[in-house]
Amino acid sequence: MMTSFLFRAMDTRAGIFLAIMAAVIILVPAGNLLAPEGSAFHVPNYAVTLMGKYLTYALLALAVDLVWGYCGILSLGHAAFFALGGYAMGMYLMRQIGTRGVYGDPNLPDFMVFLNWQELPWYWYGFDMFWFAALMVLLVPGFLAFVFGWFAFRSRVTGVYLSIITQALTYALLLAFFRNDMGFGGNNGLTDFKDILGFDIQADTTRAGLFAASGVALVLCFIVCRALTRSKLGKVLVAVRDAESRTRFLGYRVEHYKLFVWTLSAMMAGIAGALYVPQVGIINPGEFAPANSIEVVIWVAVGGRGTLVGAVLGAVLVNFAKTWFTGALPDIWLFALGGLFVFVTLFLPKGIVGTVSQGWTALRQRKVSAAYEEGSDEPPSAPPHSPGAPANVTHSKRAPGAAEPQPAE
Amino acid sequence: MARSSSLLYLDGVSVSFDGFKALNELSLTIGPGEMRAIIGPNGAGKTTMMDVITGKTRPDSGEVFFNGTVDLTGEDEASIAELGIGRKFQKPTVFESHTVWDNLELALKAPRGPFATLFHVISGAEKKRIEYLLELIRLGGKRGELAANLSHGQKQWLEIGMLLAQDPKLLLVDEPAAGMTDAETAETAELLKDIANDHSVVVVEHDMVFVRSLGVKVTVLHEGSVLAEGSLDHVSANDRVVEVYLGR
Ligand SMILES: Nc1ncnc2c1ncn2[C@@H]1O[C@H](COP(=O)(O)OP(=O)(O)OP(=O)(O)O)[C@@H](O)[C@H]1O
Ligand SMILES: [Mg+2]
Numbered sequence: 331m332m333t334s335f336l337f338r339a340m341d342t343r344a345g346i347f348l349a350i351m352a353a354v355i356i357l358v359p360a361g362n363l364l365a366p367e368g369s370a371f372h373v374p375n376y377a378v379t380l381m382g383k384y385l386t387y388a389l390l391a392l393a394v395d396l397v398w399g400y401c402g403i404l405s406l407g408h409a410a411f412f413a414l415g416g417y418a419m420g421m422y423l424m425r426q427i428g429t430r431g432v433y434g435d436p437n438l439p440d441f442m443v444f445l446n447w448q449e450l451p452w453y454w455y456g457f458d459m460f461w462f463a464a465l466m467v468l469l470v471p472g473f474l475a476f477v478f479g480w481f482a483f484r485s486r487v488t489g490v491y492l493s494i495i496t497q498a499l500t501y502a503l504l505l506a507f508f509r510n511d512m513g514f515g516g517n518n519g520l521t522d523f524k525d526i527l528g529f530d531i532q533a534d535t536t537r538a539g540l541f542a543a544s545g546v547a548l549v550l551c552f553i554v555c556r557a558l559t560r561s562k563l564g565k566v567l568v569a570v571r572d573a574e575s576r577t578r579f580l581g582y583r584v585e586h587y588k589l590f591v592w593t594l595s596a597m598m599a600g601i602a603g604a605l606y607v608p609q610v611g612i613i614n615p616g617e618f619a620p621a622n623s624i625e626v627v628i629w630v631a632v633g634g635r636g637t638l639v640g641a642v643l644g645a646v647l648v649n650f651a652k653t654w655f656t657g658a659l660p661d662i663w664l665f666a667l668g669g670l671f672v673f674v675t676l677f678l679p680k681g682i683v684g685t686v687s688q689g690w691t692a693l694r695q696r697k698v699s700a701a702y703e704e705g706s707d708e709p710p711s712a713p714p715h716s717p718g719a720p721a722n723v724t725h726s727k728r729a730p731g732a733a734e735p736q737p738a739e
Numbered sequence: 740m741a742r743s744s745s746l747l748y749l750d751g752v753s754v755s756f757d758g759f760k761a762l763n764e765l766s767l768t769i770g771p772g773e774m775r776a777i778i779g780p781n782g783a784g785k786t787t788m789m790d791v792i793t794g795k796t797r798p799d800s801g802e803v804f805f806n807g808t809v810d811l812t813g814e815d816e817a818s819i820a821e822l823g824i825g826r827k828f829q830k831p832t833v834f835e836s837h838t839v840w841d842n843l844e845l846a847l848k849a850p851r852g853p854f855a856t857l858f859h860v861i862s863g864a865e866k867k868r869i870e871y872l873l874e875l876i877r878l879g880g881k882r883g884e885l886a887a888n889l890s891h892g893q894k895q896w897l898e899i900g901m902l903l904a905q906d907p908k909l910l911l912v913d914e915p916a917a918g919m920t921d922a923e924t925a926e927t928a929e930l931l932k933d934i935a936n937d938h939s940v941v942v943v944e945h946d947m948v949f950v951r952s953l954g955v956k957v958t959v960l961h962e963g964s965v966l967a968e969g970s971l972d973h974v975s976a977n978d979r980v981v982e983v984y985l986g987r
Binding site: 335562566568573582 | 793795815816817818820821825826828832833834835836837841844845846851852853856857858859860861901905
């Protein structure tokens with residue numbers, strides 16, 4: 331059962347993606363640790379961290395693509411799940427500081443001492459253990475998503491209303507985490523981390539390790555998403571996206587499907603956040619900002635929604651551009667981002683990957699039907715599977731000459 | 740007909756939208772294995788009646804029973820579909836970004852839960868059934884085509900195929916011939932008659948030629964209730980029906 335499930339995940343596109351990821355996961359840390367400084371193959375430290383950050387963003391984008399691209403749930407609040415995962419990891423990292431904090435308190439993080447707290451709040455218990463924190467990275471976003479989704483999907487909140495309440499969710503969390511008495515460091519958040527699993531968090535090897543871990547997490551989540559979207563469940567998701575009530579009348583409980591992917595997606599976002607925090611060295615309420623969630627949607631739109639690979643590509647490209655712009659032309663970035671979004675919406679509605687693969691399919695179909703017209707006996711029947719179920723199917727791209735008998739003839 | 744011996748039993752069903760009565764004390768009974776045609780002018784409440792039966796709209800009052808015992812007013816769309824009531828929409832609704840094959844596969848009778856579908860592997864029997872349906876709806880050559888690329892008539896047929904794939908006891912078919920050529924309409928009538936051999940069918944249609952070719956009992960709806968019932972010739976001879984259709 332499991333093998334056929336995973337076997338389904340593989341095809342050419344997935345293979346290319348995985349090969350590239352394998353190369354990146356091996357070569358970047360190798361170039362950083364093994365190649366001597368000054369060598370053409372040397373990857374500087376800052377680049378490792380930067381690219382590691384991109385990989386966690388890519389994972390976040392993947393999570394958004396799963397719900398938006400395949401199930402039509404436009405989440406404008408996924409950064410909330412990302413930040414919650416980040417906070418769970420941040421709490422672990424805070425507890426690892428121990429007596430090395432400014433106040434040297436073995437139990438209380440500095441900000442609690444500063445606030446004159448006498449003991450650790452109950453919800454910080456257990457975070458000194460990595461396994462517990464790792465579990466919370468999954469469970470906290472997962473639980474919140476489950477409860478939120480339970481109410482939203484059962485009352486059939488869809489479309490723009492759902493998007494608005496996801497924004498409200500992340501905004502509410504933003505305000506809550508800003509408060510000092512929440513016990514998460516308020517405005518300043520959690521920072522000054524020292525080590526993770528006993529390794530110095532600043533060390534080159536740790537950073538390379540975190541980079542590789544981000545890459546591996548991305549690959550694993552990609553395989554899960556891929557297997558899922560190519561299963562019958564994936565087809566049901568696309569059916570929900572395209573014609574929700576039809577799906578209901580076929581007997582599918584749409585709300586169960588939505589709840590399932592929504593919760594899974596939130597957990598993936600949590601993993602992304604947990605890998606992000608040790609690499610950037612801080613987590614603060616700013617990560618809950620509504621604009622962050624919107625940016626993720628732009629990455630996915632640019633890369634091509636409903637393609638998975640596109641989400642990764644979009645996240646990396648847009649963030650690379652962001653890094654470049656904020657260095658070279660800091661004032662222009664937001665305009666450039668807005669412009670990019672408008673451009674993609676108007677001219678590349680399927681995003682980069684969607685457009686490329688559509689062109690590829692059209693080309694192949696034309697070849698096949700040309701062969702058919704030349705008198706080969708095989709009718710041009712494509713394999714009985716939707717080609718990746720791209721979003722926004724154009725309704726009139728019949729290949730010329732491929733017309734077949736109508737039912738009435 | 741008594742409720743206990745009926746397949747579908749509606750009694751005194753009323754539905755109003757903002758004070759407007761779309762269904763007004765509608766009573767209707769369909770027997771097991773029966774095929775029934777429903778006609779009526781625009782806005783008569785035909786689609787609303789299907790909405791009530793399939794759980795999309797809750798009636799304000801009245802009873803709706805399936806199989807004589809199952810109260811449909813308490814069930815949602817998914818469980819009504821599971822009970823064995825399939826529905827074709829007035830506007831053909833298929834999954835546009837899925838292939839014809841996948842549309843049928845999704846409709847096939849099979850466990851509907853997320854975990855069942857996640858690990859589902861299509862069986863030989865399922866493949867055979869899809870092949871059979873493709874043949875029946877004459878879309879065999881289009882199996883790999885996206886449903887979005889089908890013509891209007893082909894979409895109607897695909898949707899009928901999806902309905903059959905569910906293997907329901909009762910099929911509710913809303914305007915199956917809309918947008919079809921005369922030849923296609925005639926074929927659709929033949930197809931539905933075939934289907935009626937081993938299913939109960941309720942067909943809503945405006946096309947009188949089509950209704951006549953079905954040759955079954957006709958119910959005329961008007962302003963949310965039954966105006967006349969009987970053979971097509973019988974109801975066409977009814978003065979009120981003529982009046983309603985001529986729109987005086
Ligand atoms: N959701 C709704 N809200 C308000 N009014 C509605 C709603 N659904 C239907 N109606 C109204 O109820 C009446 C009956 O509509 P219905 O769609 O059942 O008619 P119909 O017999 O199917 O007509 P047609 O032949 O045009 O399909 C119409 O006047 C319609 O405007
Ligand atoms: Mg109607």
